[in-house]
Amino acid sequence: MDSFETGETSTGHADAGQAHTGQAGGIPIDTPPAEDGSRRRRGLLVGAVAATILLAVGAGGVVIATSLASSTAKSASNSAGQAVLPDQRVVPGDGRQGLDLRGTTQRASVTTGAVPATAAEKVGVVTIVSVLDFDRNSQAAGTGTVMTSSGLILTNNHVIAGATSIEVTVESTGVAHRAEVVGTDATDDIAVLKLAGASGLKTATYDSAQSVSAGDAISSVGNAEGTGELVTATGTVAATGQSITVQGESAGSSESLSNLIEVDSDVVSGDSGGPLLDAQGEVIGVVTAASSGIRSVVGYAIPISSALGIARQIESGQASATVTIGYPAFLGVQLAQGSASGATIGGVLAGTPAATLGLAAGDTITAVGSTPVASAADLSAAIAAHSPGDTVSIAWTDDAGASHAANVTLADGPAL
Secondary structure (H helix, E strand, C coil): CCCECECCCCECCCCCCCCCCCCCCCCCEECCCCCCCCCCCCCEEECCECCEEEECCECCCCCCEECCCCCECCCHHHHCCCCCCHHHCCCCCCCCCCCCCCCCCCCHHHHCCCEECCHHHHCCEEEEEEECCCCCCCEEEEEEEECCCCCEEEECHHHHCCCCEEEEEECCCCEEEEEEEEEEECCCCEEEEEECCCCCCCCCCECCCCCCCCCCEEEEEECHHHCCCCEEEEEEEEEEEEEEEEECCCCCEEEEEEEEEEECCCCCCCCCCCEEECCCCCEEEEEEEEEECCCCCEEEEEEHHHHHHHHHHHHCCCCCCCEEECCCEECCEEECCCCCCCEEEEEECCCCHHHHHCCCCCCEEEEECCEECCCHHHHHHHHHCCCCCCEEEEEEECCCCCEEEEEEECEECCCC
16 A cells, blocks of 8 residues: 655554444435525634635635534534535536636636646646536536555545545646545545556655744645636745634534644635645645635645544545545435425435335335434434445335335445
């Protein structure tokens, strides 16, 4: 197994916590899709500062930002994950139309002062396009870095969360590869991908010494606005050890990130997962989020030492309470809203295990194996207890009240 190339020496794997087969919940269900043309956005709250924050993931013409929202715990059904992330849902297209800032649509090089990345800055950097549903109508764009010559890629989890397929372009060569998810950590917003058919890649240089101080000169390289063209923005480190709260996929839900590097470079949508570089061109962080609506743009990055520690755990195949290896088990139903009891189906995705069973809208799932299902949360937990490829018994009642039960093999779900 490859180890990662750093600014000093190649390192081995970090110790992992208690292992299990996947994060609680997995992705057994889909939430009902948003109405056509709707724009669901994710916001962040940074301390008590009234600012608009956006995750730096490109969304093909849709701004991913919102006003401040209060922070509350995730609902049980949302913590289970979703096949299509509403905040990344976009109109059909190639994800490269530029960022719509609600009346101020401009390209990154104009609004941020970023310049095209040099050949040297492109080495070890990739652009990422994730398809977020099963009919290719929704896409998200982001950035990543090459960890190993055989094609392990480091990026943010939110860049690929909900993805049903992922394409990664190695920017120094222009070659596109299909990518699979090696593992994810949704809590710490880190994901590791593996490129198909990749070898001999030039890797990013990671600063394993991790000496970062306020005032240090930095630059960020990213797929700004999802254009597919890398640009570089320069700035300085404003602070270290910062914490932010990220509004989750549903109203009122939230998640927190801590120990972040705060910078004053112009991080924009599409930069997520890209490298934050020091003055020597070594990677010191993984660009993750940015704020706007105050006097200047503020960016946030996960320190590279933290990101690589999680990546090593993922590479070694050690799951934990926060790390999921591979893909979750997947049934493939959309749940109807307002179910009184059980998990009432609102729709079934074509080509999924649910479709194989013959499940239909109006049916209510009542058990998975010997586990009774009385709610969406119950269904979520029951499917999450299994792995892709497991054969399980599904019990349900149809809309006429007749009872049914049959075995089905669970599929690979979208990335968490």
